[in-house]
Amino acid sequence: MPSNSKLPSSRSARDGRRNAFVWCGVITCTLLTLAVIIAGIVIFVGYLVMHPRVPYVSVVNAQLDRIQIDHFNGFLEILVTITIRARNGNRLAHATFLHSNYTLSFEGEDIAQLVAPAFEVTKNSSVDFNYEVQSSPIPLGPEQADQVEAGFNKDLITFGLKGGARVRWKVGRLGPLEFSCHLDCRLHFHASNLSYVPSSCTSKAK
Structure with a gap:
C-alpha cells in the first residue's frame, strides 16, 4: 500500500502559508490605521499652531x-x-x-x-x-x-x-x-x- 506519511506535512505547510497571509493582512491593517492616526494628529497639531480662519x-x-x-x-x-x-x-x-x-x-x-x-x-x-x-x-x-x-x-x-x-x-x-x-x-x-x-x-x- 502507498504510504500517507507526506499528507500531514503538506497540510502543515498550507496552514503555515495561510497563517502567514493572515498575519501579513493584520500587520498591513495595523500600519494603515497607525498612518491615519498619525496623519490626523499632524493635521490637528498644524491647525492648533496655524489656527486658520475662514475669510x-x-x-x-x-x-x-x-x-x-x-x-x-x-x-x-x-x-x-x-x-x-x-x-x-x-x-x-x-x-x-x-x-x-x-x-x-x-x-x-x-x-x-x-x-x-x-x-x-x-x-x-x-x-x-x-x-x-x-x-x-x-x-x-x-x-x-x-x-x-x-x-x-x-x-x-x-x-x-x-x-x-x-x-x-x-x-x-x-x-x-x-x-x-x-x-x-x-x-x-x-x-x-x-x-x-x-x-x-x-x-x-x-
Whole structure:
C-alpha cells in the first residue's frame, strides 16, 4: 500500500502559508490605521499652531444718496452706495476672492448687480469695495407704490442684498482650502435723512 506519511506535512505547510497571509493582512491593517492616526494628529497639531480662519465678507457701511418717486408715472429712482469688506484674518496666508457677485433688490425687484474681479487680500488684512448704484427708473406696481409710501411714513426704506464670493487660501502644509461666502440680508435706511441704519450683514459664522 502507498504510504500517507507526506499528507500531514503538506497540510502543515498550507496552514503555515495561510497563517502567514493572515498575519501579513493584520500587520498591513495595523500600519494603515497607525498612518491615519498619525496623519490626523499632524493635521490637528498644524491647525492648533496655524489656527486658520475662514475669510469672510460683510457690509460695513452704506448711504442712500438719493431716492425719488414719480407718482404720476409710477417710477422710482435711487442712488445708493454700499461698502462691502473682504476680510482675511489668517496671520500666515493670503486669500484670493473669486466670482464676487451680489444682487441688490427693492420691493422684490432686482435693480443692480454688484460685481468685482478676482482680487487678493494679504494676510491679516482687508479690502473694501465701494459699490455705487444708480438705478434706471424702476417701474412700481400699485402694491409696490403703496409699500414705498408706507416706508416713507415709517421713515424706513429697505433693500435686499444677496450673493457672495468664492475664497481660496492655503494653510501651510495643510494644503489649499476653498470656501463660499454668502450674504443674504436687508439694508435699512431712514427716509428722512437717507442715513444707513447699521445692522449685521456678514457671511461670518456666528
